Amino acid sequence: MNYQSAGLFIIGTELTRGVIADKHCQLLANQLTRLGYHVERMVVVPDDGSIDTVLRQAIGRCDLIILTGGLGPTSDDLTRSVVARLASVPLVRDRESFEALHRRIGERIWGANEQQTMIPEGFIAIPNPNGTASGFRGVIEIEGREVAIIALPGPPREMDPMFFDEVLPYLARLAGHDEFNRSEYSTFLIPEAKLEELCREASCNGLQWGTRFQDMTISLYLVGGSEAERTEMADRLRSMVGPALIADGEVTAATLLTEHLLERKETISTAESCTGGMAAVQLTELSGSSQWFWGSVVSYANEAKTSLLGVKEETIAAKGAVSEACAIEMAEGMLLHSGSTWAVSITGIAGPEGGSREKPVGTVCFGFAGRGRTSEAVTVHLSNYGRSSVRRKATTVALLLARQFIDGCCLLDTVSKWQYI
Amino acid sequence: MNYQSAGLFIIGTELTRGVIADKHCQLLANQLTRLGYHVERMVVVPDDGSIDTVLRQAIGRCDLIILTGGLGPTSDDLTRSVVARLASVPLVRDRESFEALHRRIGERIWGANEQQTMIPEGFIAIPNPNGTASGFRGVIEIEGREVAIIALPGPPREMDPMFFDEVLPYLARLAGHDEFNRSEYSTFLIPEAKLEELCREASCNGLQWGTRFQDMTISLYLVGGSEAERTEMADRLRSMVGPALIADGEVTAATLLTEHLLERKETISTAESCTGGMAAVQLTELSGSSQWFWGSVVSYANEAKTSLLGVKEETIAAKGAVSEACAIEMAEGMLLHSGSTWAVSITGIAGPEGGSREKPVGTVCFGFAGRGRTSEAVTVHLSNYGRSSVRRKATTVALLLARQFIDGCCLLDTVSKWQYI
Numbered sequence: 001m002n003y004q005s006a007g008l009f010i011i012g013t014e015l016t017r018g019v020i021a022d023k024h025c026q027l028l029a030n031q032l033t034r035l036g037y038h039v040e041r042m043v044v045v046p047d048d049g050s051i052d053t054v055l056r057q058a059i060g061r062c063d064l065i066i067l068t069g070g071l072g073p074t075s076d077d078l079t080r081s082v083v084a085r086l087a088s089v090p091l092v093r094d095r096e097s098f099e100a101l102h103r104r105i106g107e108r109i110w111g112a113n114e115q116q117t118m119i120p121e122g123f124i125a126i127p128n129p130n131g132t133a134s135g136f137r138g139v140i141e142i143e144g145r146e147v148a149i150i151a152l153p154g155p156p157r158e159m160d161p162m163f164f165d166e167v168l169p170y171l172a173r174l175a176g177h178d179e180f181n182r183s184e185y186s187t188f189l190i191p192e193a194k195l196e197e198l199c200r201e202a203s204c205n206g207l208q209w210g211t212r213f214q215d216m217t218i219s220l221y222l223v224g225g226s227e228a229e230r231t232e233m234a235d236r237l238r239s240m241v242g243p244a245l246i247a248d249g250e251v252t253a254a255t256l257l258t259e260h261l262l263e264r265k266e267t268i269s270t271a272e273s274c275t276g277g278m279a280a281v282q283l284t285e286l287s288g289s290s291q292w293f294w295g296s297v298v299s300y301a302n303e304a305k306t307s308l309l310g311v312k313e314e315t316i317a318a319k320g321a322v323s324e325a326c327a328i329e330m331a332e333g334m335l336l337h338s339g340s341t342w343a344v345s346i347t348g349i350a351g352p353e354g355g356s357r358e359k360p361v362g363t364v365c366f367g368f369a370g371r372g373r374t375s376e377a378v379t380v381h382l383s384n385y386g387r388s389s390v391r392r393k394a395t396t397v398a399l400l401l402a403r404q405f406i407d408g409c410c411l412l413d414t415v416s417k418w419q420y421i
Numbered sequence: 422m423n424y425q426s427a428g429l430f431i432i433g434t435e436l437t438r439g440v441i442a443d444k445h446c447q448l449l450a451n452q453l454t455r456l457g458y459h460v461e462r463m464v465v466v467p468d469d470g471s472i473d474t475v476l477r478q479a480i481g482r483c484d485l486i487i488l489t490g491g492l493g494p495t496s497d498d499l500t501r502s503v504v505a506r507l508a509s510v511p512l513v514r515d516r517e518s519f520e521a522l523h524r525r526i527g528e529r530i531w532g533a534n535e536q537q538t539m540i541p542e543g544f545i546a547i548p549n550p551n552g553t554a555s556g557f558r559g560v561i562e563i564e565g566r567e568v569a570i571i572a573l574p575g576p577p578r579e580m581d582p583m584f585f586d587e588v589l590p591y592l593a594r595l596a597g598h599d600e601f602n603r604s605e606y607s608t609f610l611i612p613e614a615k616l617e618e619l620c621r622e623a624s625c626n627g628l629q630w631g632t633r634f635q636d637m638t639i640s641l642y643l644v645g646g647s648e649a650e651r652t653e654m655a656d657r658l659r660s661m662v663g664p665a666l667i668a669d670g671e672v673t674a675a676t677l678l679t680e681h682l683l684e685r686k687e688t689i690s691t692a693e694s695c696t697g698g699m700a701a702v703q704l705t706e707l708s709g710s711s712q713w714f715w716g717s718v719v720s721y722a723n724e725a726k727t728s729l730l731g732v733k734e735e736t737i738a739a740k741g742a743v744s745e746a747c748a749i750e751m752a753e754g755m756l757l758h759s760g761s762t763w764a765v766s767i768t769g770i771a772g773p774e775g776g777s778r779e780k781p782v783g784t785v786c787f788g789f790a791g792r793g794r795t796s797e798a799v800t801v802h803l804s805n806y807g808r809s810s811v812r813r814k815a816t817t818v819a820l821l822l823a824r825q826f827i828d829g830c831c832l833l834d835t836v837s838k839w840q841y842i
Contacts, residue, residue, distance in 0.1 A: 016460040018451025022443070025465065030439025039437040041475060042465040044446065054462060057478045193494040193533040210434055219440075270719075276705030277698025280719040284697030287774045287808055295725030297718055298701040301688075303760050304716030308729075339724050353708045385525070387708055 004175075006037040007062035009055060011069035011079060012154055013046040023156050024068050031168060035175045037064060052082050059086070059142050064174070066167075069154030071116065071133040079151050080136070084120035087140040087149075091118040094125040097134040104132065126150075126166045131158040137170065148174060183230040185220040186247045188396050189421035191383070192218060202236040205229050216282075216396055217252060242417035244400050253399035254282040260403055261292035266341035268402065270296040271309055271334035273321065273347040274364065278395040294340035299330065309333030322347050322359055324377035327367030331377075335369040343369045344402045348382075350390045360384070364394045368405040378411045382421060393421060425596075427458040428483035430476060432490035432500060433575055434467040444577045445489050448633065452589060455629050455644065456596045458485060473503050480507070480563050485595070487588075490575030492554040494533040500572050501557070505541035508561040508570075512539040515546040518555040525553065547571075547587045552579040558591065569595060581633060585640075604651040606641040607668045609817050610842035612804070613639060623657040626650050637673060637703075637817055663838030665821050674820035675703040681824055682713035687762035689823065691717040692730055692755035694742065694768040695785065699816040715761035720751065730754030743768050743780055745798035748788030752798075756790040764790045765823045769803075771811045781805070785815045789826040799832045803842060814842060 008028050014020050025042045032039055040062055043054050047070060058065065070079035084091050098117040102109050109117075116133045119125050123138035135152040150167055152159045187195060192211065195218060199209045207230065208223040220237075222230040238246050247256055261268060270279040280296035283289060297308045302321055305311040310333040311326055319325045330345035348364025355361035362382040369375040378401065382393045404414050429449050435441050446463045453460055461483055464475050468491060479486065491500035505512050519538040523530050530538075537554040540546050544559035556573040571588055573580045608616060613632060616639060620630045628651065629644040641658075643651040659667050668677055682689060691700045701717035704710060718729045723742055726732040731754040732747055740746045751766035769785025776782035783803040790796040799822065803814045825835050 015446070016450055016463060017454045018447045018449070018460075021447040025436070026439045026442040028439070029437055033438040039439075039467070040471060042437060044463040046460070050461065053482075054478075057475075061474075196494070197533065210438075267722075272698075274705075275702075276710070276714075277693075277701035277717055277719060280698035280721075281696075281702055284695075284719075284721060285809070287772065289697070290722055293697075294722045295718070295720050295729060296698055297716070297729070298691075298698060298705075299716050300701075300705060301711055301715045301760065307760075308716060308718070308758065337729065339722065339728075351708060383526075383529075388706070 004036070004038055005040045005062050006032050006064040006066065007040050007058045008042040009051060009058075009065065009067045010042070010044045010154075011047060011051050011067065012044070013048070015044050016046045024154075024159060027160070028066060028163070031163075032064075032171070035168075035171055037171075037175065047078065049078055049082075051078055052085075055082060055086065059147060060145065062147065063145075064148045064171070065150070067149070067151045068159055071135070071151060071153045080115070080118055080120065083123075083136075083149055083151060086142070087120050087122070087138065089121040091115075092121045093117055094119045094134060094136075096127070097125045100127060100134075101132055123149075126152065126162055128153060128158050128162055130161065131155065133158070135162055135166075137167070182221050182223045183227065183234070184250055185222070185234055186217045186249065186251050187220050188217055188245050188247075188253055188400060189393055189418065190218065190241060190245055191420060194420045195220065198237055198240055202233050202240065204233070207233050215252075216392060219250060220246070241420065242414060244404060244414055245418070245421075252282070253396045254285060257399045257403045258283060258286070258289075258292045260406065261342075264341075264406075266406075267292055267294045267339070268342040268344065269294045269334050269338040269340040270398070271330040271343060271345040271367075272296060272298050273300060273305070273330070273345075274350040275346045275348075275391050275395050275398070276300065278391055279344070279346065279398050282395060282399065294338050297334060297337075305330060308337075310336065320359070322349055322363060322365055324365050324367070324379060327365040327377045328369070328375045329367075331367035331369035332375055335371070341371060342402065342406060344398050344405075345369075346394055346398045348390070348394055350387045350394070351384060352387055362390050364390070364397065366398055366401055368402060368411070370406070376405060376411055378415050380415055380418065380421070397421075425457070425459055426461045426483050427453050427485040427487065428461055428479045429463040430472060430479075430486065430488045431463070431465045431575075432468060432472050432488065433465070434469070436465050437467045445575075445580060448581070449487060449584070452584075452631055453485075453592070455631055456589075456592055458592075458596065468499065470499055470503075472499055473506070476503060476507065480568060481566065483568065484566075485569045485592070486571070488570070488572045489580055492537065492556070492572065492574045494537055494553065501536070501539055501541065504544075504557075504570055504572060507563070508541050508543070508559065510542040513542045514538055515540045515555060515557075518546045518548070521548060521555075522553055544570075547573065547583055549574060549579050549583055551582065552576060554579070556583055556587075558588070585633065585642075602646065602648070602651075603642050603644045604648065604655070605669075605671055606643070606655055607635075607638045607670065607672050608641050609638055609666050609668075609674055609821060610814055610839065611639065611662060611666055612841060615841045616641065619658055619661055620654075623654050623661070625654070628654055635673075637813060640671060641667070662841065663835060665825060665835055666839070666842075673703070674817045675706060678820045678824045679704060679707070679710075679713045681827065682763075685827075687827075688713055688715045688760070689763040689765065690715045690755050690759040690761040691819070692751040692764060692766040692788075693717060693719050694721060694726070694751070694766075695771040696767045696769075696812050696816050696819070697721065699812055700765070700767065700819050703816060703820065715759050718755060718758075726751060729758075731757065741780070743770055743784060743786055745786050745788070745800055748786040748798045749790070749796045750788075752788035752790035753796055756792070762792060763823065763827060765819050765826075766790075767815055767819045769811070769815055771808045771815070772805060773808055776805075783811050785811070785818065787815075787819055787822055789823060789832070791827070797826060797832055799836050801836055801839065801842070818842075
C-alpha cells in the first residue's frame with residue numbers, strides 16, 4: 001500500500017469565524033510534502049458536525065487523513081465519534097489514556113472528561129503530554145481502499161509535540177522509501193509569466209516546476225528526476241537569461257552581495273537617487289551589517305547630488321541627473337567621502353511622471369567605483385509596472401551588478417541578456 | 422433570497438505544500454462573520470484542477486462562494502474556466518479589464534497575459550489596482566438555488582484592497598444590510614491584540630469593528646451605527662493611546678507628514694542609522710517627492726556619522742551612538758549640510774545583537790531640527806519583536822514625531838502615552 005495523497009481537516013469554530021488564524025495547515029503540509037505526500041486538500045470547518053460531510057467527501061481521494069480539533073471535553077467534541085462511525089466500530093476506553101488522565105486530574109475524570117479517554121476500537125492512542133485529550137491513529141478500509149486516519153487535539157501546544165514526536169515517525173514509515181526530490185533556486189527580475197514560459201521551454205524528462213513569490217525574488221522549485229537532470233534544467237534556464245538572474249538555494253540579491261563582501265572582508269556604500277535608500281535598507285537588514293555596509297547618501301534633490309556627493313553642476317546640466325556620467329560621479333563621490341571599499345550608485349526615472357521619449361520611465365543608470373579600479377556605468381531599461389516596481393527592480397539590479405563589478409565581470413555583457421526585466 | 426452560508430476556496434500549491442501560510446481565510450471569515458454570514462467551510466487546494474471537485478461538493482450548501490488564486494497568467498490558471506463551466510457560460514473578454522491591462526503593460530498583453538482579461542459571461546469584473554488579473558463576481562443558479570460567486574487574485578496585496586473596496590460593500594448589500602455604514606481609520610504602532618482589546622473597551626451601541634493589516638499600519642474599520650457614534654468611538658480610542666496613533670482614513674505615517682509639508686511648501690531630510698534608509702524610502706514612495714524630500718544620509722558606521730554629518734567623536738565616545746545627544750547632532754548636521762527646512766534623525770539598537778542592560782534592543786533615539794527652531798530629541802523603547810519590526814516601528818515613530826515637531830507639539834507628552842508600542 002502506498003500512502004501518497006493526504007487530506008488535512010481542521011475543526012474549530014473560532015477559525016471559521018476568523019477569530020484566530022489556523023496554524024496547523026502550513027506546518028502539517030510542509031512536513032507531509034517533505035515526506036513525499038501530496039496534500040490534496042486542507043479543509044477548515046466549524047465545531048458543528050459538518051466534519052462528517054467533508055470527511056466523507058474526501059474519502060476515496062485521500063490515503064491519509066489528519067484531523068485536528070474536536071477532541072475536547074465540551075459538547076462540540078465530535079472527532080472521535082465521526083471517525084468511529086466512518087470505521088464502523090464502537091468507541092472503547094483506552095486504558096493508558098484513562099490512567100494518564102486520572103493521574104493528571106484525579107476524580108474530576110468522571111463526567112465530561114471521561115470521554116476524552118475513548119478511542120475508536122482498533123485504533124492506537126497517541127499520548128498528549130500537554131493536555132487532557134489523547135489523539136489516536138488507525139487504518140480503516142473504505143470501499144476496498146486502505147485509509148490511514150490520525151486525530152490530534154487542536155491547541156498548537158498540544159498538537160505540535162504529538163505530531164513531531166509520535167506522528168511524523170509513523171508517517172515516515174508509512175510513506176516507506178518514497179523520496180521527494182527537488183531543488184530550489186532564487187530568480188531575480190524575471191516576471192512570473194516569463195519564468196513560466198522559460199521553464200516550459202527548458203523542461204525535459206518530465207521535470208516539473210513550481211514558483212513562489214518572495215518579497216523581491218521568485219523562488220523556483222524544480223521537482224522530480226535526478227539531481228543531475230534538475231541541474232541541467234537550471235543551466236538551460238541560465239543560458240537563456242544570463243547566470244546573474246538565477247541563484248542556487250533560497251537567497252536574496254542583497255545576501256548574494258553581502259556574503260561575498262563578508263568573505264572578502266570588504267565594505268560597500270550606496271549613493272541613491274530614484275531608489276530613495278532601498279539598497280541601503282536591504283544591505284542593513286541583517287544584524288552585523290556594519291561588517292559590510294558603511295553608509296549611504298540619498299541624493300534625491302539635484303542640489304544633494306552636488307553638495308553631498310560632489311557631482312558637477314555641469315554634468316547635470318549637460319547630461320541630466322539620469323545619465324551614466326552622473327552615475328559615475330555619484331559612485332566616485334560616495335567612495336571619496338566614505339571609508340568603504342566599493343560604492344554603487346543608482347539614478348533613474350521611477351515614474352509615473354518625469355519620463356521623456358529619450359529617457360522613458362524605467363530608465364535607470366548605475367555607477368560602480370572601487371579603490372584602484374576603473375569606474376563603470378551601465379544603463380538598464382526596466383519594464384514600467386509602476387513606481388514601486390521600478391524602484392524595487394532598480395535596487396535588485398544594483399545589488400546584482402555590484403557583485404559582478406567586484407568580480408571583474410563585464411557589466412555590459414551581463415545586462416545585454418536581460419531582455420525580460 | 423438570503424445569502425447566509427459561505428464557503429471560502431483558496432487555490433495555491435505553495436499553500437498545500439506548506440511553503441507559505443494562507444492569509445486569506447482568517448481575514449475573509451472574520452469579515453463575513455461580522456456581516457452575519459456563517460462560514461461553512463474553508464478549503465485550500467493545489468493549482469492542479471482539484472478546485473473543480475471541491476467546489477462542486479460545496480454547491481448546494483453555500484449561498485456564497487469566494488475563491489482566491491488561480492487567476493494568474495501561468496499554466497495553472499484555473500479559476501475562471503472552472504467558474505465558467507459551473508455557470509455553463511463561455512469566457513468572454515472584459516473590455517475594461519483589457520483596456521486597463523493594456524494601459525499597464527502595452528503590447529505585452531498578447532500571450533499569457535491576455536487570458537487575465539477574460540471573465541465568465543454575465544459576470545462583473547472587479548478591477549485590480551495592484552496587479553494584472555481582474556477578479557469577477559456573479560450570481561448563478563444551480564439546482565434551483567442562487568449562488569453568489571466571487572473570484573479574487575491570490576496575492577494579499579492585490580486581494581485585500583479589492584475585497585475591502587469592492588467586495589465587502591457588495592456582500593453587505595447581499596446580506597441585506599440596507600446601508601453599509603463604516604468609517605475607516607489608520608492606526609500606527611498599536612499591536613493587533615492590544616487594538617482588539619481597546620476596541621472592546623471603547624465600543625458601545627452595538628458598533629462592530631474590523632482590522633486589516635497593511636504594510637506599516639493596521640486599518641481599523643468601525644461598522645454600523647451613525648457617523649457620530651463611530652466618531653465618538655474613535656475619539657474614545659484616541660483618548661486611550663494619544664491622538665498621533667489613530668488617523669482618519671487610509672493614510673500612512675509618511676503621507677501624514679508629506680501632505681503637511683506640501684501644504685507648507687517645506688522640505689525634510691533624514692539622517693538614519695539603525696533604520697538604514699527606511700524613512701527616506703517611505704518619503705520617496707510617491708512621484709513628485711522632490712517637493713517635500715531633499716535627501717538623506719544613512720550613517721551606519723560611526724565614521725559615517727562624524728564624516729558625513731559632523732557628529733563629534735567626543736559625543737559618541739561619551740554618550741554612545743545611540744543617545745539623544747548624538748541624535749541631535751545628526752539632525753543638526755543633516756540640516757546644516759542640506760537645503761531642507763527640517764531634518765529628522767534616527768539612531769537606535771535594532772538587534773538582535775548590540776543591546777545592553779542600559780540600552781536594550783528596541784531603544785531608539787530621535788532628533789529633530791528646523792531652521793530657527795530649538796532642536797529636540799526623545800528616546801522611545803520599542804517592544805522587541807525582531808530586527809525588522811524594530812526598524813519599521815522606529816521609522817513610523819520618526820515620521821509621526823516629525824509632524825508633531827513641525828506643529829510645535831510637545832514630543833515628550835506625545836510619547837508618554839505610548840505604552841503599547
